Amino acid sequence: MGEIIGRFHPLIVHLPIGMLILAFIIELMSKKKEYLRLAMPLILKVTIFFTILAWFTGWIMPKEGEFDERLVGLHFWFALAVTIITIILYLLYQRRGTKIGRYYFPLFVINMALLSLTGHFGGSLTHGEDFLTKPIGTKKLKKVSDVNSLVIYDDLVQPILKKRCFSCHNAGKKKGGLLMSTHEGLEKGGDEGIVLVKGKANASSLYTRLLLPIEKEDRMPPKGKKGPSKNELKLIAWWINQGADFTSKVGETEKNEEIESILQGYVSSVSKLDATGLEPITEEQIVSFANNGISVFPLSADSPFAVASLARNTDLKKSQLKKLRSITKNITELDLSFTNVDDAMLSVVSSFKNLQKLKLQKTNVSSKGIKHLKSLEHLQSLNLYGTQVDDAALEYLSEMPALNVLYLWQTNVEEEALQEFKLKKPLLSISYKIDDDIFGDARLKPPLITADKDIFEDTLRISLDLNFKNVDLHYTTNGSNPDSTSQKYTGPFLIDKTSTIKAVSIKSGWGTSEIADGLFTKIGHKVAEIRLEEEPNDKYKAKGAKSLIDFEKGSISHVDGKWLGYEGKHMIATIDLGTRKTVNSVVVSALENTSSYIFFPKQIEVAYSQDGTTFTSNNRIDIPITDGPTEPSIKLFLVELDAVETQFLKLSVIGTLKNPDWHPAPGAKNWIFVDEVLID
Helix, strand or coil, rough: CCHHHHCCCCHHHHHHHHHHHHHHHHHHHCCHHHHHHHHHHHHHHHHHHHHHHHHHHHHHCCCCCCCCCHHHHHHHHHHHHHHHHHHHHHHCCCCCCCCCHHHHHHHHHHHHHHHHHHHHHHHHHHHHCCCCCCCCCCCCCCCECCCHHCEHHHHHHHHHHHHHCCEEECCCCEHHHHCCCCCHHHHCCCCCCCCCCCCCCCHHHHHHHHHCCCCCCCCCCCCCCCCCCCCHHHHHHHHHHHHCCCCCCCCCCCCCHHHHHHHHCECCCCCCCCCCCCCCCCHHHHHHHHHHCCCEEECCCCCCCCEECCCCCCCCCHHHHHHHHHCCEEEEEEEECCCCCCCCCCCHHHCCCCCEEEEEECCCCCCCHHHHHCCCCCCEECCCCCCCCCCCCHHHHHHCCCCCEEEEEEEECHHHHHHHHHCCCCCCCCEEECCCCCCCCECCCEEEEEECEEEECCCEEEEEECCCCCCEEEEEECCCCCCCCEEEEECCCCECCEEEEEEECCCCCCCCCCCCEEEEEEEEEECCEEECCCCCCCCCCCHHHHHHHCCCCCCCCCCCHHHHHHHHCEEEEEEEEEEEEEEEEEEEEEEEHHHHEEECCEEEEEECCCCCCCCCCEEEECCCCCCCCCEEEEEEEEEEEEEEEEEEEEEEEEECCEEECCCCCCCCCCCEEEEEEEEE
16 A cells, blocks of 8 residues: 555645745745735645645655665755744744744745756656756757668767667666666676667567557557657667677677668768858849848858848749849858749759758749759758648658758648658658657547446437547447547437447547447347346345346445445356347456455356256457556447347356555456346
8 A cells, every 4th residue: 555655746736835935935935925924824734735745755655776776865855844844834934023033034945946956857767867957859860861871879879779768777767677778788688687688689678668559568569658769670680690799889780681781771961061262242232132132141251151031921032032043052051931932933043052051931832843852962951831732742852862851831741751751860850840859749639438327228418528639439339449430420419229339539740549438238128037046145145146136336435335346256157048048148247446456356257058057168359458547437248149038147257365565465366247137
């Protein structure tokens, strides 16, 4: 129980921080607004309570050997100091105006400084000691003209690991006991053993965990964080298979055609402009261009290079662009944004051989016009935001050797084509949507599946809802996973049989949501009689076996008198349908409340018989055991059967019998709770 309470520390800790900051602000403002002082005693009392609670939960919070002991100690003792001083502040506030009360405000200032340090050490534990001082954003990959000079680990592999793994495996926070920010840490491994088997990528968990589906518990990085790309995974595997040497260079290592192709994406042309013999633009030229609606100005007082702008001219003529031909070698930046520039006009732009930066956002340019820009060997930045370019433009863009910044927001370039393009040009910074590295695997919320009830007799009206505009909802009614090709939701629909409804939210530019699901059960066959092989616990026996077929659902409270509870035992029931009937499925309603030692069953099996004595197994389902504490919940479990005509069924609801190792009482007997069995 202590560990569970301790895990609330990250949730609680921000409240006293905010309360202390609020109290300090009120103290400063109350010098001019005395009435604010009326709130101080209450605020300080509440702050004391939550400060003590935060300190206590932090003290008992499981550290699991993952954090740097020095940082844990600093965070702990500074937090204790803040807690004690906050109590003293309250006492001194009561003595304001006295000799000792004069220490109130100076001590408050000291406490705010201590609070800042406490927060800093807490942040260092979770984000690394350099989380305040390290550069914002991901460090750009090294650009070279000869890829063979790159050190494989330092220049190719480490940047990938730093971006995806270091936040949880650094000197301040060693998740799973694994330190990845040093060579020694990688080779040593973590609590579960070594993660790097030199020469064998498929035997190295450093690599294999990156391949797991996102829903898997062991997948790294965990759910919510974006994993390496396909090419990045291939580079990691290649490095490991080649011996995982930390000093070897690309040119010293064997490479197949696939790796050679990937490495070519790390070659970048270094753009160097030749200013030999180039005269700076004159004042007369600047004035002349201005008279023609063109703004031209030099990059600096002593530079021959210049910036030209015709931005927001919606009546731009090709002849105006041609007026710049006399200084095409001088122009390194050209702004044509929010103009009527089209593909034909870009043929003029292609003559600006020293152009490094080109702005074409919100123009009439399409992929056909981008073809004219291929000859611009010095072009580094290209803004195509809000243009009509599509996938065809990517072919031309890939031929621009110096290009390192590209803006494609609100274009017709498809996500799939862009992802392939990114694999070929890993050094290219592309602004297309919200940065994946900031938000990880950005996803919509799944839709809400609603109905008046989950057990029905004739038909049931199902609704899907999501409070988010311009989102398509797609669903299935047969239990299969939905996607964009599944039935599109246009309004409430009816079901007339037991159905597993699954639904997703889909919006262009966003990741598909997780799958929402709901089981809705039709009352098919009335049960003539049901017998239990063993009676439930006396405390939780409801109305006995009849409680399983009375169509009265229990609540999330296991003491509401509607649940059958079995402690350390399985529930086995024999069901008599009265006459032979065709049975297609069985649904079992169960409760889970791990804090009360109640778990969903781990298996449900259905067998059938014609005489009620000899049973033949028909089907069973295996149910995963929760890997951590859960809120109380009720779930319907569907066992689909090979349609069989029978009178008798045997239902075996198999429990886990004992609490799992993560539970506060590992190994203790646990319960299964069942309240309804439905036959269709």
